Every structure is written in structure tokens, then in C-alpha cells.
Amino acid sequence: MNPPAPKNPTHSAEKIALAINPTASFGRHGLAGDEAAACLRTAGCDVVVLEAGSYDDLRTLVDEAIISGISALVVVGGDGMVHLGVNALAGKDLPLGIVPAGTGNDVARLLGLPLGDTKAACDRLLASMASGGRKIDAGRVTAAGRSSYFAGVLSAGFDAAVNERANSWRWPKGKSRYNLAMLRELGSFRRIEYTVTADGEQWRQPALLISVANGQSIGGGMRITPNALPDDGRLDLFIVKPLSRLNFLAVFPKVFAGKHLGHPAVEIRRVRKVRLEAEGVVAYADGERVDRLPVEVEVVPGVLRVLA
Secondary structure (H helix, E strand, O other): OOOOOOOOHHHOOOEEEEEEOOOHHHOOOOOHHHHHHHHHHHOOOEEEEEOOOOHHHHHHHHHHHHHHOOOEEEEEEOHHHHHHHHHHHOOOOOOEEEEEOOOOOHHHHHOOOOOOOHHHHHHHHHHHHHHOOEEEEEEEEEEOOEEEEEOOEEEEEHHHHHHHHHHOOOOOOOHHHHHHHHHHHHOOOOOEEEEEEEOOEEEEEEEOEEEEEOOOOEOOOEOOOOOOOOOOOOEEEEEEOOOOHHHHHHHHHHHOOOOOOOOOOEEEEEEOEEEEEOOOOEEEEOOEEEEEOOEEEEEEEEEEEEOO
């Protein structure tokens, strides 16, 4: 007996590499990879599932799949998986699809992708594949002689320190770990003395944090730069000047709604290239550790094609 024909045979020629977060099986999104593979195969796609025990091994499998010839790379996971895909495809005209299945999903939010619904996410990327997708900018960060790309936000300050602390914990899982790490970090955090060079202008900047954003949010929906656009050829330099702990805690809830922009301690300026220098500060991009400052960040317009 012949199997039923796929519901959408127009995708029958598409070979898709589906890269699944190697830690997903231990979380609530563990079945998202299997569900995404089934959805894409039902649509008629030739799906090659890529799984490995670590991100480094998964990167190797992704690179090999790209060399072998695919129509698209689809990642299943959160911003860390998106970061992997961005660095595999930046500068190539091969599209990146995203099935959000992480804790933060800030890049997926930036692109308006369905959250918490694997089938809807697959339907969206299939429709975008048919239309060719869209090109977006990326940030290119150089630190310690190495360069990499990010699609969302690079952070260097309080929020990066929170990431550093949260990543050192195995429990709790999910957003509660980030929020708890934030409260723990707040007790000992001190202002940072930065040297900032933006588009040729240099100045000393005391601050609690500085972020360089191609996207709008960090930490699972904190809209630090709500007016940032991923395809305007600019990055948003976000600065939070020194505040007392009480004042910081008063401002912080406003960030989720993007209502912090009028606060006198908050400054945002549009830039193309930034260099950040400070002692003992680690930078994170898309939630992934980059290196200690100094870092140089520049926008690379239209370097990435996404299925969104």
C-alpha cells in the first residue's frame, strides 16, 4: 500500500537540515524537534535531522550539512540555537528558519514568529520559504582576535553579569533562574567605568550596563530597545547610567513594556560601529558568552536571510 501523498507537494524538492538543541530533551520543549520534523515531512520536505551531545559537535554537523547542499537550515531551540544558525549562515544566501523552543526566544520575538506552537512556526517558515524569506542585518563582534555574529543583542554590564551567574547554576530551570540570578547580582553589583567609541566619537561613560542591539529585547521579553529594527542598517546603543538599587528596581519593571525610554538614566543612540572597553566585564551576545572586553561591534546590513 502506497503512503499518502504529502499535503503540500510544492516543498518536495526542498532539503532541510533540522538542527535540534542538544539539551532540549531535558526540558519542557523536548518534543519540539520531533514535532517539527513531522510537520516539515508532512509538507513534503526532505528533512535531515541533526542532533549531537554538545553545541560544538552540532556546529560540526551543521557545517557538514551546508557543504553537502541544503535548501535551508532550521533550528529548534532558543536564542542559543539561533546564534548557532546565524554564525553558520551569515554571508551565505541560505535561509535560516526558527522553531522557537527555548526560554528566552528574543530573536523569534523580534521576527514576530509564533511562540509555543511548533506547527504554527513550521507553517510560517514554509510560507516564507515559498516567498524567499527576508534579509536582516546582524551585528559582528570582534574580541580577542575572533569575530562572530549575533542577530539580537550584545550585552556588557549588569545583564551580562546576570547571564554569567545564571549559567553557572544548574537549578532552577527557565526564566526563574535568570530572575533569581538578577536579584543575587544586584546585591554586589557596582557601576562600571566604560570607554565608549561610537562612529568615531570617544567618551568615558559610567554605567550599570551597556548593550548594543540589533533586536529589541533580552531575557525573554525585556524590551530594552523597543524601536530597534533588524533591517535598518543601524545598531541601537543602549546605556543605563548609574542608579541606586531602589531606583533600578523601580525602573526595571517598566522595561518589559518598553516604558523606560523617558527615564533620565536611560540613553539610546543609533550607531554603525562601537568599541566598548572596561575592566573585568564579560560580553554576551544572543545570550551566549563572547569574551571579556574590549569588544568591537559593527552592523553588517542584510547579511542574513531568515524565514520569517
